[in-house]
Amino acid sequence: MRAILIDDEISNLENLRTLLEKHCPRVTIMATAQSVSAAVDAIEKFLPDLVFLDIQMGEQTGFDVLKLLPRRNFEVIFVTAYDQYGIQAVKFAALDYLLKPIDIEELINAVNKAEYKLATQRQTSQLDFLLQQLKKPDTNVSTIAIQMQSETRYVTLSEIIRCEADNTYTCFFLANSEKILVSKSLKEYADLLRPNGFLRTHQSHLVNPKYVKSWLKEDGGILLLTSGEKIPVSKPNKETVKQALQRQ
Helix, strand or coil, rough: CCCEEEECHHHHHHHHHHHHHHHHHCCCEEEEEEEEEHHHHHHHHHHCCEEEEEEEEECEEEEHHHCCCCCCCCCCEEEEECCCCCCHHHCCCCCCCCCCCCHHHHHHHHHHHHHHHHHHCCCHHHHHHHHCCCCCCCHCEEEEECCCCCCCCEEEEEHEEEEEEECCCCCCEEECCCCCCCCCHHHHHHHHHHCCCCCCEEEEEEECHHHEEECCCCCCCCCEECCCCEEEEEEEHHHHHHHHCCCC
């Protein structure tokens, strides 16, 4: 895979280059760039398969690079500090990202996923979706990209009744009775969807309060959903869930 590394700090570029050369030998580094303009020039010149893109680049961002490109026919792995600007949008778009300092196993997994997408010629609109999300305030996020094995689904949050843990996977239950299994943990989705009002009722359950019909007092606390399903509320979450429902 032909790759370009983009980061405004040379030490980060050198560290990433070292890790890729040691652990991802199938990646050929064509160029590096430390500014938005240099990144755009490098991408247009070398036509990479894969771009490692730092999110925060001085007063500009890696998103500015994407906005300036007429075509974005490459895979992107974002590199970011935790809670940095735009990371929520990246997560909602189901795009890969690495946290600094870079974990070797996560780097290898992200590169393998990018290689798979390129080999199977899977075309997605996730980057376009990401740029659209960035135009909105965080509180106005209404759609999430869900990465499935053979496709990327875009689901409005109001369609999601609940999510349930299935070992290291998460199963989405939608209002049209469809179920979608995703290879990410429930914790990831709980953290992502909590600002949008979703309730973590139990270690295995995440619920959209829009679909809560009533609180049943049996077994310490159970939510009856409009679908007829009963979802347990664990003791540690009981008061938080009650208070959230009272505010609805």
